[in-house]
Amino acid sequence: MSRYNVKENEARWQRAWEEVGCFEVEADPAREKYYVLEMFPYPSGRIHMGHLRNYTIGDVVARYKMAQGFNVLHPMGWDAFGLPAENAAMDRGVHPAEWTYANIDAMREQLKTMGLSIDWSREIATCHPGYYRHEQAMFLDFVEQNLAYRKEAWVNWDPVDQTVLANEQVIDGRGWRSGALVEQRKLPQWVFRITAFADDLVDAIESLDRWPDKVRLMQRNWIGRSEGARMFFEIEGRGERLEVFSTRPDTIFGASFCALSPHHPLSEELAERSPDLHAFLKECERLGTSEEAIERAEKRGYDTGLKCINPINGERMPLYIANFVLMEYGTGAIFGVPAHDQRDLEFARKYELAVRPVVLPPSADPASFEVGDEAYVGPGALFNSDFLDGLDVDSAKRKIIERLETLGAGEGTVQYRLRDWGVSRQRYWGCPIPMVHCPDCGLVPVPKEQLPVTLPDDVDLSTPGNPLERHPTWKHTTCPKCGTAAVRETDTFDTFVESSWYFARFCSPRAEGAMDRGEVDYWLPVDQYIGGVEHAVLHLLYARFFTRALKQCGYLGVDEPFAGLFTQGMICHETYKAPDGKWLSPAEVERGGDGGLVDLEGRAVERGRVEKMSKSKKNTIDPTAIIEAYGADTARWFMLSDSPPDRDMEWTEAGVEGAYRFVQRLWRIVDEMLDDLPPAESSPPQALTKAAMDLRRTAHKAVETVTGDVDSFRFNRAVARIYELTNALAAFKPEDAGDRWAQREATEFLVRLIAPMMPHLAETLWARLGHGEMLVNHAWPKADPTLTVEESVTVAVQVNGKLRAKVELPRDAEEAQAQEAALAQPAVRKALGEKAPRKVIVVKNRIVNVVA
């Protein structure tokens, strides 16, 4: 029996596609475009399973849309600046540029073995001056538009990476990359004014209807827009007013205390004269932001002894310093309304402060309503609130803000959790910030015609800190304005800056300017963006900001970069532990004689949980080894089988082998029928046998369902449908010419349906079926709607909701006919016994339920 030669065929088609250049595209206003983009990889040197899944999904979409006639842009590039290159330089003495470009070459080769429909003529690397020069120009435009500025700021300092991190990059008080505890330092920083678009960024989430709800919610929470009021409380005996922010100004009559953040300037001032308070502040700090501490977080406060005056009713109330008030949000001071805020309530109970309800739940009695252990945060009518009495919460908010404004005691305002994006990094391998510090003129932008400011090649990376800062000559220059000696900015950009606009550069990757307006107008936005959910906040938010900023500067015309977003799940694998407790890689484990697992020396191995692939647990699989052993089609097919693409999937050897068997099986099925098939493009015979009609129906139905499944990213279901068609085809035994014609039709459908998923096998089979032109240029199959409906249907018959029989009925049979057939069933009569049916429910083509 002959077998499909995977290696030979995969290489052959990859060459053939490249020769005709079928994935190289041009803008064509006469055709509808479709832009498919997977998140571009960091060139670490090797692709991993996450890449394999990401690019398989993207390739299915790209090839499918191509078959549907779209002009498909599907580019690839490299997110090439970043720390690992500098680490490699330190560890191995290789230059970051050399290391990076070598990695790019290696990974390009690996990706090419996957058989992706990439337009490689558009390849870009962000570390190339031809790329980052435009980023520098954008920055200068941003500065001009007041979208980038410099400020002295407390920053998160990563002592291991020796760099600044954005708030978004600090996770649990640790650097997102190094994991080191982050310190607070004050540094001059370049900052992007992302908050200028805060409103629009949050409002436009509504329009991103092809994004996962989960990601939209995460973005909304991250921006954290809240409407409320700022108001001023006099502090008795001091000539100053305390500024407080609240989202519930309507509850002001229920206020029974005010509280400051431990980091509030007033707290710090008071602490100077009070050792007790000083100790309390220290204690709050020690509580820190660690998860464990917050879990035990008990509301605690320190009574300053000072009194504040409620600006609305003149009431005196105590001023506390409380551990649950954040300096970073609002004004760092609150007024507490225990009846309507859970934290305030817990605080009030502890310090025996008044709990006075001012919002009455809909059907509650004002005379008896009390708040117990739970604050009331729902809707209702105001009471105990003077001029607000009787109003609903929203009206009360409006009215109290009005009053505050006429009294000059406050105003309505909007607060965001989002803060501006600090982009300065004290790094070598990043894009230089094109600014000059002149002793006479101050900060002077590098004129655009002098761009790019390139990195020096000769750097010393042997010690931590910024190599550009200590380079002997690089930073010394002359002021572009006055010509006197000056120094360059030695900070480089956060690498999230490069990935904030690369999707736009792909539209015209070799353009003189950053982007050709005609090209970006044609191609943008990205129709389908695909990547890991780990970028749900940072990267996607930055790219959305950048797109708005670039629009404001006239680069492009869209607001949103990604019209559709799909986030894939992670790849998991079993873990293995040796007797000594060390993790073992799958390659170090084999099946022992008694069915258990043993290591290479024959010692028993403990089978661990299925976990996300990670180097630390040693449960990674190298995708290139899989492609080498089974071929790209097998790897792709298994990636798409079984698990829905947005969920985590488990990678198993048995699963890969199953996929490989399917590849061989398909080839064999086609191979065995080849000799007897009618020629390609034969016209259909006059009459077909029932068996042939059934096969046709199965095939057309498969086209219909697979199309729907691919459209909605349900690849696992599409795979199941394809298996069904394959099984039907394998079971089909043709007896006449008509049968063989139907067999060819079904086979060709099958081959075309698998084409986006297993493109090499599909091309091979297509050619063997006698077609001269490559399948890659072929349209997606179309189902004949008259063939996708069955002539007869199986209808379930229930008695009192229990299944008793099944009857075969013509499609769309009349109710009376269905009822009659159902009642005639022996099993139904038996179940009814003596009783006469009280009622019969008939749902066409589905069910008959007899109620006794």
Add this chain to the structure above:
RNA sequence: GCGGGCGUGGCGGAACCGGUAGACGCACGGGACUUAAAAUCCCGGUCCUUAUGGAGUGUGGGUUCGAGUCCCACCGCCCGCACCA
């Protein structure tokens, strides 16, 4: 603590809008072919029960002629945020 999601055979998962639960695959068992093995092909399989029949989608209630699907409460797991005033 808040917000979101999920819970279906040995496993991954199907099940459109409330209408035959378990498609399809993996693993497993049996058989055919083979000197033998691999490969391949055929058959089987939620559980209890003797066929009949009964139970069954995390648990307990409810709505309905009918619930994996809707509602309420609870249990468990996962993700996000970190007291956001």
